[in-house]
Amino acid sequence: MTATMNRPLGEPGASRPKPVHVSKTINLTLKVWRQKGPKDTGRFETYKAEGISEDMSFLEMLDVINERLLAENKEPITFDHDCREGICGSCSLMINGIPHGPETATATCQLHMRKFHDGQEVVVEPFRATSFPIVKDLMVDRSAFDRIVEAGGYITVFPGSAPDANLIPVPKPVADAAFIAAACIGCGACVAACPNGAANLFTAAKIGHMNLLPQGQAERYARTEAMVDTMEKFFGSCTNHGECQEACPKEISIDYIALMNKDYLRSKLKNRRYLSRKP
């Protein structure tokens, strides 16, 4: 035992007992979308979520429900997740009609149960968009996003070995703008929030982080044209509702859509000029 611990409380240097954090618990009623597979019509099922710690994340709360379902020999709820720290973009849930739930700038996996109140009814659905067909329960197929990224292709110039870090100067505001776009985790909340099911914010973020940087100039216009044309094959059209930026857990602005539209317009002229030079 140290001398400090022997001093009576209130004297300088005396140790105080650490406050014990007691987690509050809440009871919720969940209405969860259950669908056996892509061809099943699906329906809402009601579950009692009792004794849920406010410190749990939304996905941990679903884990608890699933453990209880398994204990009763019932089918657990299928939902997508991976990193559980806002990086991978897998956790795609509509919570009370809002992609990723009531907290702004937060992915479902980062949403805490303290954002809900005792006795609340919570409706949990998969992301709603024709381009994201339901695989099972709360899991959707977002591979249409992969087709857009694929269309962006790859840099065909031989990159050589890694250059010195300062060889290509990048102005700080340009680096910052590219970094913000690169924060897109491909979650699809922008599509789920859009009344048209448009993927313009996602595509603009993916195009923006490359087109802004000097290293992304080599195939800037070919890439833009291919990615936007692919996006239009799978998704609805943007009519500037702005719901996408409100739902985006990375707070990516619709300004990136304006940058993409400008580059798309230019690509139509530049690519035509380039093609006319080909034999």
Ligand code: SF4
């Ligand atoms: S732009 Fe935002 S909402 Fe859309 S996929 Fe990227 S991170 Fe998700």
Ligand code: FES
């Ligand atoms: S599980 Fe990875 S972002 Fe939510």
